[in-house]
Amino acid sequence: MTESAATDQFTTQSGNKTADSATLINTITDALLEKKAKDIVVLDVRGLTTLTDYFIVCHGTSDTQIGALANSVSVKTKEELGEAEWKKEGLEARRWIILDYVNVVVHIFSKEKREFYGIERMWNDAEISKIEDTEIENS
Numbered sequence: 001m002t003e004s005a006a007t008d009q010f011t012t013q014s015g016n017k018t019a020d021s022a023t024l025i026n027t028i029t030d031a032l033l034e035k036k037a038k039d040i041v042v043l044d045v046r047g048l049t050t051l052t053d054y055f056i057v058c059h060g061t062s063d064t065q066i067g068a069l070a071n072s073v074s075v076k077t078k079e080e081l082g083e084a085e086w087k088k089e090g091l092e093a094r095r096w097i098i099l100d101y102v103n104v105v106v107h108i109f110s111k112e113k114r115e116f117y118g119i120e121r122m123w124n125d126a127e128i129s130k131i132e133d134t135e136i137e138n139s
Helices: 003-008 021-034 063-081 111-117
Strands: 038-044 054-060 087-089 096-100 104-110 127-131
Touching: 021 038, 021 054, 021 063, 021 104, 021 127, 054 063, 054 111, 063 096, 063 104, 104 111
Parallel strands: 054 104
Antiparallel strands: 038 054, 038 127, 087 096, 096 104
16 A cells, blocks of 8 residues: 555545544534533543544443434534544444544443443553533533
8 A cells, every 4th residue: 555545544535634633532522512421531542552542432321312422423523623434333223333533433332332342441551531521510
């Protein structure tokens, strides 16, 4: 694979440069908070794998909410950053949806699947940041 072909495979559909990780994480977590995602965590896996830089993990309370969480992330990243997912999986089953933005991968689970697969346990060497809803904390 040539260098330009390797670089091209990681551009978004919009043709723009992929947003920096911090901006992407903030936009994604805002979208998840808007739809009341549960237990949002960001795992910094930069020193542990070459697959991605960060995982964002959360869960929803129903199939409908899990779908709404994924939709919210897709719409907000597209509207605010011009970013589209590089890959997405699980939208039909709504038990474990993966939205891959290359440098950030979002995992939206049902509570049962999250507990079963234990992404946080699997990557327990990662630096983990819990995302809190400041509106709830301030009320």
